[in-house]
Amino acid sequence: MLHSSDPRQALSWVIQDLHRRGWAAGTGGNFSLVTQRDPLRLLMAPSGVDKGLVQPNDLIEVNAQGQVLAGNGKASAETLLHLAIIQKTGAASVLHTHSPIATLLSRRAEAAGAIAFSGYEMLKGLEGITTHTTEVRLPVFPNDQDMAALSQAALPSLQAAPPWGVLIAGHGLYAWGNSLFAARRHVEILEFLLELHYRELAIASH
Secondary structure, three states, rough: OOOOHHHHHHHHHHHHHHHHOOOOOOOOOOEEEEEEEEEEEEEOOOOOOOOHHOOOHOOOEEEOOOOEEEEEOOOOHHHHHHHHHHHHHHOOOEEEEEEEEHHHHHOOOOOOOOEEEEOHHHHHHOOOOOOOOOOOEEEEEOOOOOOOHHHHHHHHHHHHOOOOOEEEEOOOEEEEEEEEHHHHHHHHHHHHHHHHHHHHHHHOOO
16 A cells, blocks of 8 residues: 555555554654645645544645645644655655654753664665664754744754654654655654664663
């Protein structure tokens, strides 16, 4: 279903898959797929729905102002951050997960402003990384209940952000890519690296 020619089927499959992995429990997380660039159109899951139950026909269509053009339900307040990421990075898909480890580590690393990973072969699953002998830094942005303010504050940093993701402190991971397939891969790789980082910290504390 990931490679379905129907973007609704593909996106709903990805949402359900991320939910099954425990990365978008309950109504947590939000997910978007660009279907048209000019004028901009996104497919998204509506706000407040159980992500494990999202079907193709449940998805809403949203414009560049975050307004719902088609479908039932409201757009998430976090649509503004999706739009900011798409605007600054040219992403085709943005996937926001709420895994326990990403949420926990994002709070722990907020003061440092980033989490660094190095030495792992899986780094090569990230766009632009060709060797494990490098250091990758995943930025951590402060959270804000005012999503318009958070989105505006994030814009300058997104310009310089790596082409695959950021953490929002106490909130979780935003990952993106130049296709739905790439965005999902970046979620998987970053969640894997965050899991390793958590285990490294646990080992070091003993």
